[in-house]
Amino acid sequence: MNDVSNIVILTGAGVSAESGIDTFRDAGGLWEKHRIEDVATPEAFARDPDLVLRFYDMRREAIQTKEPNDAHHALGKLEREWLGSLTIVTQNVDDLHERGGAQNVIHMHGGHLTAWCLACDGRPEWRGPLIDRPACPLCGSKGTLRPDVVWFGEMPYRMDEISAALNRADLFVSIGTSGAVYPAAGFVREARMLGIRTLELNLEPSEGSHYFDETRHGPATALVPAWVEEMLSAP
Numbered sequence: 001m002n003d004v005s006n007i008v009i010l011t012g013a014g015v016s017a018e019s020g021i022d023t024f025r026d027a028g029g030l031w032e033k034h035r036i037e038d039v040a041t042p043e044a045f046a047r048d049p050d051l052v053l054r055f056y057d058m059r060r061e062a063i064q065t066k067e068p069n070d071a072h073h074a075l076g077k078l079e080r081e082w083l084g085s086l087t088i089v090t091q092n093v094d095d096l097h098e099r100g101g102a103q104n105v106i107h108m109h110g111g112h113l114t115a116w117c118l119a120c121d122g123r124p125e126w127r128g129p130l131i132d133r134p135a136c137p138l139c140g141s142k143g144t145l146r147p148d149v150v151w152f153g154e155m156p157y158r159m160d161e162i163s164a165a166l167n168r169a170d171l172f173v174s175i176g177t178s179g180a181v182y183p184a185a186g187f188v189r190e191a192r193m194l195g196i197r198t199l200e201l202n203l204e205p206s207e208g209s210h211y212f213d214e215t216r217h218g219p220a221t222a223l224v225p226a227w228v229e230e231m232l233s234a235p
């Protein structure tokens with residue numbers, strides 16, 4: 001790996017699983033308990049805003065009780081010590097990468113700890129519930145705050161930045177994602193077309209494993225720190 005200088009990392013729910021945050025598609029995962037079309041689409045929000053707001057209020061409260069794990073801390077260390085460029089793109093809406101020390105994380109599916117005001121388009125930091133329709137702290141409008149999470153059918157955030165990072169990368173690493181949801185699931189193919197080396201670190205083969213040059217299977221808290229040490233000690 002000593003000819004690598006620019007790295008793009010994509011993470012998914014598997015990197016936060018050992019912090020106690022449910023993944024979506026594993027046994028007992030979130031989508032076994034809630035139908036996506038009931039809680040994670042704009043139509044669901046229009047149809048039953050209270051159900052959707054309560055769902056995200058629960059998730060927002062839960063993640064604030066969780067701690068980053070060794071994988072988050074290892075990626076924070078890599079960001080601090082890597083001499084080339086490192087872009088961490090996450091599908092996760094928790095803040096465990098940041099609390100693990102990473103500072104420049106692209107949250108392509110948004111985040112639980114900001115709200116989105118549909119009146120002023122502002123995105124204030126938000127840690128409490130939204131069910132009581134609090135006023136927007138930026139413009140004062142009431143009842144106009146929604147979760148700042150990208151729902152199915154909506155456009156992920158900062159795709160231009162992600163594409164630019166991929167276009168200058170030498171290595172693409174996917175960590176803890178099933179490869180089930182686009183556009184994130186397509187990044188590995190984009191990387192291959194660009195001639196970029198690809199590595200998957202996942203508990204088990206994902207839907208896209210066959211696209212990767214190398215796959216390593218196991219828990220993120222074992223695989224990620226070992227890989228980071230390998231990268232930082234490469235000549």
Ligand code: APR
Pocket residue numbers: 011012013014015017018023024025026029091092109175176177178179180181201202203204205206218219220221
């Ligand atoms: N270590 C590493 N990988 C793990 C671990 C672990 N401890 N536990 C689970 N995994 C892997 C699973 O094998 C699976 O491949 O993490 C992946 C989790 O997949 P999903 O639950 O589908 O989560 P994710 O890939 O992040 O989902 C993508 O789908 O529902 C939408 O917006 C939501 O961002 C989410 C997107």
